[in-house]
Amino acid sequence: MKHPFDEAVALQSNGEHRFVGATAPAYANMVGPFGGVTAATALGAVLQHPALLGEPVALTVNYATALADGPFDVTARPARTNRSTQHWVVEIVQAGETVLTATALTAARRETWGVDELAAPDMPTPEAVGKPNMAAAVEWVKRYDIRITEGAIPTAWDGSGDASRSTLWMRDEPARALDFCSLAAMADVFYPRVWLRRATRVPAGTVSMTVYFHAGSGQLAEVGTGWLLGQAQAQAFRNGFFDQTAQVWSEAGQLLATTHQVVYYKE
Amino acid sequence: MKHPFDEAVALQSNGEHRFVGATAPAYANMVGPFGGVTAATALGAVLQHPALLGEPVALTVNYATALADGPFDVTARPARTNRSTQHWVVEIVQAGETVLTATALTAARRETWGVDELAAPDMPTPEAVGKPNMAAAVEWVKRYDIRITEGAIPTAWDGSGDASRSTLWMRDEPARALDFCSLAAMADVFYPRVWLRRATRVPAGTVSMTVYFHAGSGQLAEVGTGWLLGQAQAQAFRNGFFDQTAQVWSEAGQLLATTHQVVYYKE
Numbered sequence: 333m334k335h336p337f338d339e340a341v342a343l344q345s346n347g348e349h350r351f352v353g354a355t356a357p358a359y360a361n362m363v364g365p366f367g368g369v370t371a372a373t374a375l376g377a378v379l380q381h382p383a384l385l386g387e388p389v390a391l392t393v394n395y396a397t398a399l400a401d402g403p404f405d406v407t408a409r410p411a412r413t414n415r416s417t418q419h420w421v422v423e424i425v426q427a428g429e430t431v432l433t434a435t436a437l438t439a440a441r442r443e444t445w446g447v448d449e450l451a452a453p454d455m456p457t458p459e460a461v462g463k464p465n466m467a468a469a470v471e472w473v474k475r476y477d478i479r480i481t482e483g484a485i486p487t488a489w490d491g492s493g494d495a496s497r498s499t500l501w502m503r504d505e506p507a508r509a510l511d512f513c514s515l516a517a518m519a520d521v522f523y524p525r526v527w528l529r530r531a532t533r534v535p536a537g538t539v540s541m542t543v544y545f546h547a548g549s550g551q552l553a554e555v556g557t558g559w560l561l562g563q564a565q566a567q568a569f570r571n572g573f574f575d576q577t578a579q580v581w582s583e584a585g586q587l588l589a590t591t592h593q594v595v596y597y598k599e
Numbered sequence: 600m601k602h603p604f605d606e607a608v609a610l611q612s613n614g615e616h617r618f619v620g621a622t623a624p625a626y627a628n629m630v631g632p633f634g635g636v637t638a639a640t641a642l643g644a645v646l647q648h649p650a651l652l653g654e655p656v657a658l659t660v661n662y663a664t665a666l667a668d669g670p671f672d673v674t675a676r677p678a679r680t681n682r683s684t685q686h687w688v689v690e691i692v693q694a695g696e697t698v699l700t701a702t703a704l705t706a707a708r709r710e711t712w713g714v715d716e717l718a719a720p721d722m723p724t725p726e727a728v729g730k731p732n733m734a735a736a737v738e739w740v741k742r743y744d745i746r747i748t749e750g751a752i753p754t755a756w757d758g759s760g761d762a763s764r765s766t767l768w769m770r771d772e773p774a775r776a777l778d779f780c781s782l783a784a785m786a787d788v789f790y791p792r793v794w795l796r797r798a799t800r801v802p803a804g805t806v807s808m809t810v811y812f813h814a815g816s817g818q819l820a821e822v823g824t825g826w827l828l829g830q831a832q833a834q835a836f837r838n839g840f841f842d843q844t845a846q847v848w849s850e851a852g853q854l855l856a857t858t859h860q861v862v863y864y865k866e
Contacts, residue, residue, distance in 0.1 A: 389806070389807075390661070390806070390807040390861050392659040392702060392807070392809060394657070394686050394702050394704060396679035396681070396684075396686040397681060411663065411690070411697040411700050412664065412696065412697045412700075414663070414664060417663075417806065417863075419661050419663040419697065421700055423678070423688075429679065430678040430679045430686070431679075433678050433679075433686055433688055433702050434702075435659060435661050435700050435701075435702055435807075437661060437807055437861070439839070439840070439863075441838040441840070442838060443838055444836075444837075444839050444864065444865070445797065445836070445866060446835075446836045446837040446838060447796070447835075448834075448836075448837075449762070449763055449796065449832070449834055450834040450835065495716070529714070530712065539656070539684065540656075540657040540659070540702075540704055540809075542659060542807075542809045542859060544840075544859070544861045546835040546840070546842070547837070565716070566716050567716055567717040567846065567857045568713075568714075568715050568716060568717065568854040569711075569712070569713045569715075570711075570713040570715075570813045570814070571708040571709060571711055571713060572711050573656050573706070573708070573811075573813070575813070575857050577857070577859075579834065587834060587835040590834050590835065590844070590859075592809060592811070592844075592857075592859045594656060594657045594704070594811045596706075598711070599711055599712060
């Protein structure tokens with residue numbers, strides 16, 4: 333049986349640069365699907381394009397509106413192919429209207445000097461946390477085992493918040509070997525920072541997200557079905573939008589991806 | 600007389616969604632123009648499009664190749680216009696080939712609760728630093744007054760580096776009132792973090808940059824020709840690419856923009 337994530341991001345080829353997919357009830361959010369899965373779908377179109385060069389380095393997705401439940405069209409076009417890098421322009425369309433725009437950079441990476449400057453934070457093991465502890469108010473949250481060790485969703489909405497940082501363990505539920513698409517999706521599991529900072533539940537939704545992939549497919553294969561460590565924090569909240577900067581490490585402490593997003597909020 | 604920055608980002612309308620511009624020798628980099636000015640040019644096409652809604656919230660530019668000195672074509676297309684947000688797809692083309700892809704989000708922002716979570720670092724005043732101190736090996740550096748207070752370009756390339764953070768004051772030279780385009784350009788003034796981390800000068804160039812604008816035009820007008828405070832740091836260097844996360848505050852301490860980029864490096 334296919335993993336629900338593979339079903340959710342599945343695309344059928346539909347001519348040159350074109351694919352068709354459909355939203356998956358297993359990853360439903362309050363309105364439309366979990367944005368992480370939509371980002372993964374956009375990246376997936378690039379990764380299964382016959383002209384692909386290399387592996388993902390950067391992905392930016394812009395959520396132009398909530399996807400409607402049902403089918404959608406994806407176009408993924410290599411705008412420029414260099415000797416070792418390739419630039420992609422992606423669009424998702426429903427009923428003739430753009431619902432997502434994206435760009436991606438792929439590259440044939442070469443071994444070089446390297447270092448992880450940002451070390452993973454110290455935290456209790458997933459086993460010490462014991463059980464998933466992110467409330468599953470929406471369906472997609474059940475598709476992850478998320479164990480928050482700092483900055484849980486407030487239990488009292490009393491306006492008492494004073495910081496926006498969350499630290500957590502995460503993996504697919506059921507387990508699934510990590511790949512670029514699932515890593516892109518997990519970059520978006522952090523609930524809206526404005527809820528934590530204000531201890532106030534206001535409407536909020538990601539409008540743009542960027543993921544930088546530091547790991548290659550070899551490192552992802554080493555992680556396999558292991559735990560990922562994530563940390564996310566806002567830098568500024570102002571007039572309807574806040575940003576969030578986040579990191580995703582392997583349990584062994586390798587920085588696999590860094591990610592940023594800007595999120596709309598009300599009030 | 601026009602400020603050199605205004606000359607560099609000037610565009611002529613060339614039909615629906617189309618503009619023409621040209622590279623400016625005043626902002627020349629080692630190869631092609633300073634990437635910050637190219638990002639500002641892409642944003643400028645959006646801002647002078649007759650269908651524009653609101654002000655910039657997010658901008659992502661992908662440098663597909665170095666621009667050649669000379670003219671270029673810009674297309675800026677509103678892919679989706681909602682009630683209060685608008686999504687843009689931008690491309691710069693030279694001799695029929697894509698040299699830059701970009702997306703942008705603009706929005707009519709409303710006053711809401713807000714807070715700057717990330718405070719500006721303490722540092723000596725620009726006057727205490729005294730004079731510009733970023734070596735002007737290339738022309739564009741002379742178009743800024745940059746006063747680095749932490750993490751200067753190494754003077755000895757001896758492989759001794761151990762951190763990648765730089766903190767600095769900056770403003771246009773000569774002075775120019777801040778606007779969205781010049782803020783986008785200044786998001787890219789930080790020299791390659793790999794030079795600092797390794798105290799080794801290797802070839803390096805930005806391949807993708809994202810800017811989140813926290814300030815509206817009112818806040819930018821308040822800054823006027825004042826100093827901006829910038830801080831940048833890498834998170835990971837691996838197999839030919841590193842990332843950089845940076846913040847830009849006003850001298851009064853307001854977080855105006857946060858920005859991220861991924862940079863190619865050799866060896």
